[in-house]
Amino acid sequence: MMKKLVLIALLYLGTGIQANAQDNYVHTAKGNLVKILTANTGAKIKLNDVITFNVVQKTEKDSVLFSSYTMGHPLKIQVQACENAGDLMDVLPLLAEKDSALVKVPTDSIFKDHEDQRPPFLPKGCNLLFTVKIEKIQSLQEAMAERNAGLAKIKAEEIPARDKYIADNKLVVKTTPSGLKYFITQPSVKHKPLTGDTLLVNYTGKTIDGKVFDSSVQADAQKAGLNQPGRNYEPLQVIVGTSAVIKGWDEGLLLLNEGSKAEFIIPSNLGYGAEGAGADIPSYSTLVFDVELVKIKPIKHAPAKPVTKTPVKHKTTAAKKKS
Known part of the structure; x- marks a missing residue:
């Protein structure tokens, strides 16, 4: 007989993030649900870090709305303070480099106060699903140095x-x-x-x-x-x-x-x-x-001013005749 798994509810101090023992999702302060799919050791993402990541966005009916993999390259953003559930900024501090996670974002949070912008395929009460893979974490200084070096190389090749x-x-x-x-x-x-x-x-x-x-x-x-x-x-x-x-x-x-x-x-x-x-x-x-x-x-242009040449004075080389 298999032993039942015991899920321990964790409290993440200072972030307002709590674990949900029922489904192994973590609740964030903005109401997102996060399940860590792949966990790695290493420093977690911090405010102002620049992250390179891949993401797939789906509906609950598994319709793909966006994929960085389809674009052919990952996204890069600087981590800012979280403003709404949809920006995922409250999720990122849970992740380290090479971590992956599944995030459920309540659409009611996204369209709060502007329901007129809600598309028909995202009805009330549903979630948007994001699968996120963190490829690289850099400090702002590291990211700027990398960008400048890359631009210098491109400029030299032009x-x-x-x-x-x-x-x-x-x-x-x-x-x-x-x-x-x-x-x-x-x-x-x-x-x-x-x-x-x-x-x-x-x-x-x-x-x-x-x-x-x-x-x-x-x-x-x-x-x-x-x-x-x-x-x-x-x-x-x-x-x-x-x-x-x-x-x-x-x-x-x-x-x-x-x-x-x-x-x-x-x-x-x-x-x-x-x-x-x-x-x-x-x-x-x-x-x-x-x-x-x-x-x-053509528009009406002012008539061109005639060019007048200034006479050139020539110096005489004749010697003054002695009396």
Whole structure:
């Protein structure tokens, strides 16, 4: 006859966390239920630590709502004070590096005071289920040092990668003093825009490894497999020279004639820099844009002031004649 397991109720002082002897879940101060699936020795997570973790979020009917494994990389966050049950911050102090846990989060806590935002598949009284695996724990200083070292490596690789793209594609480019590289693919003899003019621009943007991340041209978007629901495929309106777009665009568009097409090779300092722009544009990314200046809608510009040349006085070299 098997002996019955005796579950000991534990009290976690200072955290408001109590064990539930009935189902081996731990209750947190915010009402979450936590079951440790894999426990390891080592320091527990502390406030301000930076953690790298994988997580799967499900409904009680086992429908997956989110998975970092599907994304292809873990998440990284800094641990803050807990504000609501859904942020899991009251769960993290229970875990050490390589620990895993199942967390039940009451949806009534998540949608308290804003029931209008509750989706139909999360009815009152149900829980959201999170399976969390802690991959790495770092102090804020350690995480910043790692990030800075990684960014420095990426930054150092940008110029060689850009030069390789130009060489591999046998491009003959012009380079402006700022570092913008471009070449005209369809010339035009029409007029050029001035700062403040509204331009209609068709474009397709990609990284130098060929990944298309945006396009105003439907054929290009479909060819690249872009998912842009609700997108109206039409030229983008840009007020040029007013910082409404990235610096590389502001500079490059002023170099084009109406009706011309060009390729811009925009270094990161004229694009999105160290921050990047979401998953599609990493830090220190050189961007490539195929652009067409479809139309210029000029504003009324002040007439250019005539240039007057100042006469140059020449010194005489004639010696003063002696009397």
